[in-house]
Amino acid sequence: MFDMNLKKIDEYRFLIPQSFQQGMRIEGMIYANDELINAIQKDETLKQVANVATLPGLIGRSLAMPDAHQGYGFAIGGVAASDMESGIVSAGGVGFDINCGVRLLASELTVDQVKPKLDALLNQLFRDIPCGTGKSGVIDLSFEQLDSVLINGAYWAVENKYGTTNDLEHIEEQGRIKDADPTEVSNRAKQRGKDQLGTLGSGNHFVEVQYIEEVYDETVANVFGLRKNQIVVMIHSGSRGLGHQVCTDYLEVMQEAMPKYGIKVVDRQLACVPINSKEGQSYLKAMAASANFAFANRQMMSHWTRKAFERIFGTGNLKLVYDVAHNIAKKERHKVGKNLKDVLVHRKGATRAFPKKHPEIPQAYAEVGQPVIIPGSMGTCSYVLVGTEQAMNETFGSTCHGAGRAMSRHAAKKDISADQLIKQLKDKGIHIRGATKSGLTEEKPEAYKDVSLVVEVVHNAGIANKVAKMIPIGVIKG
Amino acid sequence: MKELFKILEHPADLGIEAYGNSMEDVFKNSAKGLIFIIAGNSKIDNNLTKKITISAMDRENMLVRWLNEILFLYDSEKFLMSDVEFKNISDTSLCANVAGEKYNKIKHQLKLDVKAVTYHNLIIEKERDIWKSRVYLDV
Numbered sequence: 001m002f003d004m005n006l007k008k009i010d011e012y013r014f015l016i017p018q019s020f021q022q023g024m025r026i027e028g029m030i031y032a033n034d035e036l037i038n039a040i041q042k043d044e045t046l047k048q049v050a051n052v053a054t055l056p057g058l059i060g061r062s063l064a065m066p067d068a069h070q071g072y073g074f075a076i077g078g079v080a081a082s083d084m085e086s087g088i089v090s091a092g093g094v095g096f097d098i099n100c101g102v103r104l105l106a107s108e109l110t111v112d113q114v115k116p117k118l119d120a121l122l123n124q125l126f127r128d129i130p131c132g133t134g135k136s137g138v139i140d141l142s143f144e145q146l147d148s149v150l151i152n153g154a155y156w157a158v159e160n161k162y163g164t165t166n167d168l169e170h171i172e173e174q175g176r177i178k179d180a181d182p183t184e185v186s187n188r189a190k191q192r193g194k195d196q197l198g199t200l201g202s203g204n205h206f207v208e209v210q211y212i213e214e215v216y217d218e219t220v221a222n223v224f225g226l227r228k229n230q231i232v233v234m235i236h237s238g239s240r241g242l243g244h245q246v247c248t249d250y251l252e253v254m255q256e257a258m259p260k261y262g263i264k265v266v267d268r269q270l271a272c273v274p275i276n277s278k279e280g281q282s283y284l285k286a287m288a289a290s291a292n293f294a295f296a297n298r299q300m301m302s303h304w305t306r307k308a309f310e311r312i313f314g315t316g317n318l319k320l321v322y323d324v325a326h327n328i329a330k331k332e333r334h335k336v337g338k339n340l341k342d343v344l345v346h347r348k349g350a351t352r353a354f355p356k357k358h359p360e361i362p363q364a365y366a367e368v369g370q371p372v373i374i375p376g377s378m379g380t381c382s383y384v385l386v387g388t389e390q391a392m393n394e395t396f397g398s399t400c401h402g403a404g405r406a407m408s409r410h411a412a413k414k415d416i417s418a419d420q421l422i423k424q425l426k427d428k429g430i431h432i433r434g435a436t437k438s439g440l441t442e443e444k445p446e447a448y449k450d451v452s453l454v455v456e457v458v459h460n461a462g463i464a465n466k467v468a469k470m471i472p473i474g475v476i477k478g
Numbered sequence: 479m480k481e482l483f484k485i486l487e488h489p490a491d492l493g494i495e496a497y498g499n500s501m502e503d504v505f506k507n508s509a510k511g512l513i514f515i516i517a518g519n520s521k522i523d524n525n526l527t528k529k530i531t532i533s534a535m536d537r538e539n540m541l542v543r544w545l546n547e548i549l550f551l552y553d554s555e556k557f558l559m560s561d562v563e564f565k566n567i568s569d570t571s572l573c574a575n576v577a578g579e580k581y582n583k584i585k586h587q588l589k590l591d592v593k594a595v596t597y598h599n600l601i602i603e604k605e606r607d608i609w610k611s612r613v614y615l616d617v
Binding site: 134 | 485487488489491492516535538539543546550553554555556581588589590591593594595596597598600614616617
């Protein structure tokens with residue numbers, strides 16, 4: 001049963017008309033099939049998509065991807081674009097974990113070569129990559145060094161011998177958003193982040209050793225350097241306490257400034273200011289700095305991953321396929337009506353999915369499109385997709401970002417112990433190293449929606465195409 | 479009033495519902511709920527005191543800012559709060575001394591990282607003589 005006010009457009013699109021809720025300035029659109037829309041309706045997702053549609057200066061539609069679920073202000077899986085001249089920026093539209101994202105490293109090894117030494121590899125990764133609740137990194141940066149990280153992002157990491165310059169080409173924004181200004185980041189945020197660079201964190205963050213089980217598009221996979229049975233490593237992490245504090249700080253700044261600009265919001269978590277205001281510009285510079293911290297963070301963890309492979313297999317040659325952000329606001333140019341327009345695209349749990357020939361994707365992928373990396377939940381498959389022209393036409397070049405949570409942490413823990421879960425996964429050929437046992441059960445596969453369903457929807461709706469499917473064999477959990 | 483706080487669960491959320499006989503109580507108990515989420519039932523001694531001063535736009539804003547201070551002390555200094563003495567508290571200003579100790583990996587067991595305190599479905603209200611607050615966290 002669908003909400004009576006939802007209008008089913010086709011098998012994969014559900015429209016939220018402006019009549020759905022008072023004050024909606026634009027329509028909403030949910031990408032889902034019948035099964036996923038039922039799941040989505042169980043929480044406040046629809047209301048949150050409609051709430052976003054009440055914000056001033058948005059263009060197109062307030063969007064939600066098939067992995068959408070209830071968030072704070074914005075739904076997780078939400079996309080909203082603002083007119084650069086008259087629109088707003090919302091700190092909540094990016095979220096607390098600024099530039100939470102995923103990267104994929106492709107090894108030269110096959111699954112058969114890695115399996116005999118898998119436990120040794122996982123032990124090495126678990127030793128070398130700081131992870132878990134309250135974990136500090138191997139370096140405690142001075143504020144001056146931290147400022148350099150915030151300005152230079154992954155460049156800082158490469159300059160400090162974490163990876164090579166080749167990696168930089170294969171990161172969204174080349175791993176460095178140029179608008180970053182560390183003076184717009186509070187000392188409190190810096191204090192939270194200065195010993196957390198190069199740490200995985202906890203919750204749903206992970207490092208996963210996977211193999212490619214199936215290739216759907218040989219031509220594109222070949223360009224991405226991916227082939228059947230190849231071992232790849234996926235890293236999922238963000239900007240840690242620094243990004244969390246930046247969002248916290250600017251939620252307050254925006255709330256205080258809103259009356260000045262005559263802005264009222266239906267949910268305080270949607271606090272926003274004009275992009276061109278002093279507060280809006282400050283936020284975007286601080287957000288860019290936080291995003292750069294996250295790029296550097298994932299770059300450092302990639303370096304330790306390569307070192308671990310080198311130590312166990314004698315070769316640490318893992319090529320960075322791509323690194324994508326899924327919590328971010330980006331200045332981009334999109335077709336609006338018949339014209340090209342500069343817009344700020346908020347992606348809150350959504351991934352950029354640019355098509356072939358787009359000027360902002362790496363030269364190596366110019367003929368096929370941008371790799372879109374979609375992590376599944378712990379113990380389930382993950383996907384590599386490729387961006388499409390359809391995404392440019394419909395979703396401001398955006399698509400889904402993962403599976404999306406379906407069960408509370410408490411419910412997840414209730415019917416299985418950590419030891420049972422570890423055994424269950426081991427029986428399926430998946431070996432786990434986790435910082436805490438309770439953290440493991442909270443992330444069990446059944447706690448999430450089926451990532452394959454989510455991917456089918458975006459593929460069939462045409463807002464990203466399937467390239468390859470990966471199966472995990474080893475997981476490091478925070 | 480039997481309990482000081484309870485933990486609320488939803489697919490993507492974790493929240494704290496706290497109770498008290500006064501605004502001070504409900505602020506104290508919501509902070510205890512936050513520390514419970516971070517460090518479980520770890521025994522926390524009072525060998526360190528921190529002073530917190532906050533000004534806010536209104537009562538809801540004050541509650542979020544208060545809990546964000548407790549979270550900041552943990553995430554930046556690994557300070558775990560166990561008790562609080564309010565010097566003054568109103569909807570727009572608060573001054574308190576919080577007591578606790580630094581995280582000690584032998585003594586304390588950390589459970590979960592909290593990213594932030596949110597305004598999602600936030601309430602703080604007085605019903606008859608009982609104060610109640612509800613706040614959700616991004617974890």
